[in-house]
Amino acid sequence: MLGYLARRLAMTIPTLLLVAIAVFALVRLIPGDPVQVMLGDAADPAQAAQLRAQLGLDQPIPVQFIHWIAKLAAGDFGHSITNNLAVLPLILDRFQVSAVIVLVAVGLAACIAVPAGLVAAWKQNSLVDLSVVGGATLLLSIPSFWLGLLLLLLFGLKLKWLPVIGYVPFAENFWQAASFIVLPIATLTMVEIGVLTRMARAASIEVLRFEYVTHARAKGVPEWRVLARHVLPNAFAPTWTLIGLVLGHLLGGIAVIETVFTLPGLGRLLVDSIFARDYPVVQGCLLFTAVIYVVVNLIVDLCYPLFDPRVTVA
Amino acid sequence: MRRPSPAWAVSLAALALLAMLGKAGAETLLRTRLNADIRSTDPGTNRDANTDGVIAHVVEGLVAFRDDTSVGPMLAESWAVSNEGKTYTFRLRQGVKFHNGATMTADDVVWSLKRWLDPATQWRCLSEFGATGIARIEKVEAPDPQTVIIALDQPTALFLSTLARPDCGQTAVIHRDSVGADGKWISPVGTGPFKLAEWKRGQYVDIVRFDGYVSRGEPRTGYTGAKDVKVDRVRFNVIPDSSAAKAGLLSGSLDVIMSLSIPDLEELKSRPEVQLSITPALGLTGILFQTKDPLLKDVRIRRAIALSIDTAQIVEAVMMGTARPNNSALPLGSPFYSEPQSHGYVQNIAEAKKLLLEAGYRGQPIKMITNKRYSFVFDSSVLVQAMAQTVGINIELEVLDWAAQLDRYNRGDYQSMAFVYSARLDPSLSFEMLTGPKATQPRKIWDNPEAQEMLRQSMMIDDTAKRQTLFDEMHKRFIADVPMIVLFNGAELTALRKGIKGYAGWLYPQPRFWGVTVQ
Numbered sequence: 148m149l150g151y152l153a154r155r156l157a158m159t160i161p162t163l164l165l166v167a168i169a170v171f172a173l174v175r176l177i178p179g180d181p182v183q184v185m186l187g188d189a190a191d192p193a194q195a196a197q198l199r200a201q202l203g204l205d206q207p208i209p210v211q212f213i214h215w216i217a218k219l220a221a222g223d224f225g226h227s228i229t230n231n232l233a234v235l236p237l238i239l240d241r242f243q244v245s246a247v248i249v250l251v252a253v254g255l256a257a258c259i260a261v262p263a264g265l266v267a268a269w270k271q272n273s274l275v276d277l278s279v280v281g282g283a284t285l286l287l288s289i290p291s292f293w294l295g296l297l298l299l300l301l302f303g304l305k306l307k308w309l310p311v312i313g314y315v316p317f318a319e320n321f322w323q324a325a326s327f328i329v330l331p332i333a334t335l336t337m338v339e340i341g342v343l344t345r346m347a348r349a350a351s352i353e354v355l356r357f358e359y360v361t362h363a364r365a366k367g368v369p370e371w372r373v374l375a376r377h378v379l380p381n382a383f384a385p386t387w388t389l390i391g392l393v394l395g396h397l398l399g400g401i402a403v404i405e406t407v408f409t410l411p412g413l414g415r416l417l418v419d420s421i422f423a424r425d426y427p428v429v430q431g432c433l434l435f436t437a438v439i440y441v442v443v444n445l446i447v448d449l450c451y452p453l454f455d456p457r458v459t460v461a
Numbered sequence: 462m463r464r465p466s467p468a469w470a471v472s473l474a475a476l477a478l479l480a481m482l483g484k485a486g487a488e489t490l491l492r493t494r495l496n497a498d499i500r501s502t503d504p505g506t507n508r509d510a511n512t513d514g515v516i517a518h519v520v521e522g523l524v525a526f527r528d529d530t531s532v533g534p535m536l537a538e539s540w541a542v543s544n545e546g547k548t549y550t551f552r553l554r555q556g557v558k559f560h561n562g563a564t565m566t567a568d569d570v571v572w573s574l575k576r577w578l579d580p581a582t583q584w585r586c587l588s589e590f591g592a593t594g595i596a597r598i599e600k601v602e603a604p605d606p607q608t609v610i611i612a613l614d615q616p617t618a619l620f621l622s623t624l625a626r627p628d629c630g631q632t633a634v635i636h637r638d639s640v641g642a643d644g645k646w647i648s649p650v651g652t653g654p655f656k657l658a659e660w661k662r663g664q665y666v667d668i669v670r671f672d673g674y675v676s677r678g679e680p681r682t683g684y685t686g687a688k689d690v691k692v693d694r695v696r697f698n699v700i701p702d703s704s705a706a707k708a709g710l711l712s713g714s715l716d717v718i719m720s721l722s723i724p725d726l727e728e729l730k731s732r733p734e735v736q737l738s739i740t741p742a743l744g745l746t747g748i749l750f751q752t753k754d755p756l757l758k759d760v761r762i763r764r765a766i767a768l769s770i771d772t773a774q775i776v777e778a779v780m781m782g783t784a785r786p787n788n789s790a791l792p793l794g795s796p797f798y799s800e801p802q803s804h805g806y807v808q809n810i811a812e813a814k815k816l817l818l819e820a821g822y823r824g825q826p827i828k829m830i831t832n833k834r835y836s837f838v839f840d841s842s843v844l845v846q847a848m849a850q851t852v853g854i855n856i857e858l859e860v861l862d863w864a865a866q867l868d869r870y871n872r873g874d875y876q877s878m879a880f881v882y883s884a885r886l887d888p889s890l891s892f893e894m895l896t897g898p899k900a901t902q903p904r905k906i907w908d909n910p911e912a913q914e915m916l917r918q919s920m921m922i923d924d925t926a927k928r929q930t931l932f933d934e935m936h937k938r939f940i941a942d943v944p945m946i947v948l949f950n951g952a953e954l955t956a957l958r959k960g961i962k963g964y965a966g967w968l969y970p971q972p973r974f975w976g977v978t979v980q
Contacts, residue, residue, distance in 0.1 A: 179866075188883055
């Protein structure tokens with residue numbers, strides 16, 4: 148198990164190095180540079196050159212890359228060009244906001260979607276199935292920003308139950324913090340329910356056709372036990388993979404939702420940094436996202452044996 | 462022993478409570494917002510607009526800008542210019558104290574200036590006093606404790622205004638204790654009305670009242686005049702998100718927020734707990750033309766576009782009454798803005814059509830770059846596009862992000878673009894940002910050798926009347942050449958809680974928290 152873990156982690160190093168190179172190069176391919184943004188229209192060439200030298204941007208790009216990678220290897224993500232803050236604490240700070248929303252939303256979505264998919268599969272082609280599939284497809288098709296805006300309009304402006312904008316850290320005031328993230332979580336949950344329900348239903352339909360299900364039924368096992376003991380565990384594996392992918396994807400940034408609800412999350416940080424051409428922050432965010440992806444997938448893989456004893460990590 | 466009666470206990474508790482309240486209420490705090498953290502506390506070196514705005518409360522220079530952007534004395538009592546405009550002799554004010562209690566002398570001024578002029582300091586404005594700048598500083602000396610003499614290699618009209626520039630840190634006079642023995646920056650020990658108290662990176666900057674401050678006598682004006690501090694502490698909270706800042710103001714956790722957008726203004730107007738301060742600004746919004754472009758090199762086409770638009774209508778629609786139309790490169794509010802500058806473009810559809818016919822324009826598309834970072838820039842470009850359409854000019858908008866647009870601007874790589882220039886505090890500098898040879902400075906938009914010569918003269922002569930004549934002539938040619946259509950100068954919009962009194966914006970878009978009370 149530990150050997151497997153070590154091997155998996157070692158395998159991620161080339162992936163991350165490739166990501167680092169790609170990120171570093173791509174960021175510099177975008178027209179415009181941070182010095183121009185900082186100096187604005189008053190970019191006197193002499194001043195611009197001075198600032199570039201100050202920031203180390205006058206060096207050849209490979210040299211800049213080596214500097215960055217060398218520091219990165221020592222755990223130093225560098226400092227933001229715009230506000231001089233250390234990049235890693237900045238990312239971690241923003242990541243907390245995104246992570247709370249994503250984890251709660253995906254957790255809720257899974258709790259609703261998996262049973263719903265299972266029931267739909269069990270009652271395949273019935274009215275129940277039709278409404279579950281219909282509902283899932285509808286949720287899947289709604290753009291998250293639109294749904295978010297509608298929820299804001301209804302609960303924020305019309306009913307005035309929840310605050311419209313802003314964010315309070317949980318450490319400061321738990322209930323107030325919670326009131327700010329209810330709507331983003333609700334939005335994300337609804338969108339993700341759509342994806343997960345369809346997956347859970349498809350997987351369950353497949354499992355329901357297996358002979359051991361027929362066998363269990365023939366033995367006279369009660370239907371709820373058939374579903375709970377035989378269908379659910381077997382049908383959950385593919386859904387679990389999808390949850391892993393969804394988590395990795397969402398943790399990297401829910402920029403749209405964060406923008407709609409003005410939350411200081413990782414996605415907003417990335418978008419703002421791209422606009423400011425804040426290279427160290429953009430690089431840091433993207434690399435961090437890549438690491439999260441890798442880690443989430445690793446955790447998902449390590450969890451398989453819990454659901455399916457036939458799978459072993461070796 | 463007698464037990465204390467309940468009445469006693471209640472009174473004691475009430476007294477204790479009062480004492481606590483009294484203590485808590487003893488410090489008056491004013492809370493405002495920065496959209497990003499300051500970059501350093503070293504004036505005019507590692508800086509940006511936020512840094513300048515905070516530091517201006519802590520340090521002062523020999524001279525400073527007044528409300529109308531003219532230059533007035535600050536730490537200097539007076540000055541005299543001699544040797545054909547090459548020698549400046551400053552008399553210093555007596556009894557001015559640094560934050561550490563030391564009295565300011567000419568020695569401190571000389572030490573500070575030499576520090577700024579040392580390349581190791583990386584002062585932003587060093588290049589202005591070098592070979593390519595306005596004039597070289599040849600000598601700085603202190604013949605006596607109240608006098609400082611600065612000798613230049615050539616006369617310049619911009620010497621004092623450069624010293625006063627906020628982005629140069631107002632060429633602050635600071636105490637030696639501001640740096641360590643190794644010459645490294647520690648913290649500003651200045652003469653300003655506030656002392657730097659605490660800088661919590663990424664969270665806030667606190668400045669507190671300097672009790673030993675010796676104020677000037679004349680009323681508050683710009684960055685000079687009386688600086689009577691009426692609060693104990695000002696906290697600049699770092700809040701990047703503007704909606705969060707707005708929410709903070711409405712909930713009462715912030716007292717002042719600056720740089721509001723027009724939609725913000727419309728929203729805040731209706732709130733009873735908020736008052737607004739609308740001040741004309743020095744920025745300049747307009748449409749730039751690439752005069753080297755095969756199509757737009759024909760001045761008749763550029764002129765036709767200028768004649769097709771109604772500047773006043775655009776400004777009204779875009780700025781909702783907070784700004785006035787202005788086709789001049791000089792900002793409204795500049796002391797040099799006079800009658801000639803008010804003559805701009807008057808909408809004339811027939812004339813525009815005639816010019817297009819003469820130029821042989823047949824509806825070729827004209828690309829106009831614009832951006833959504835500044836909503837007023839985008840709105841202006843849309844209205845110009847629509848108005849030009851009425852005379853048959855086919856403008857196609859291309860929306861870029863600001864950084865990409867700046868890159869195109871700096872390379873001169875565009876046909877036309879809607880653009881916004883930041884504040885320039887001297888009319889020579891307003892023209893300098895526009896005029897220059899495109900061959901060596903591709904970002905310059907107005908390549909007219911005669912204008913460049915007039916600009917050079919305006920930078921050398923210190924005579925106001927002669928400078929005015931030059932600016933008037935440059936304005937006429939600027940309007941005739943149409944390298945750009947200036948539309949308006951914008952406005953600085955600030956929202957304050959109702960309890961804040963004595964706040965006033967000025968032409969430079971930075972707040973001043975002296976003379977402000979919190980109720």
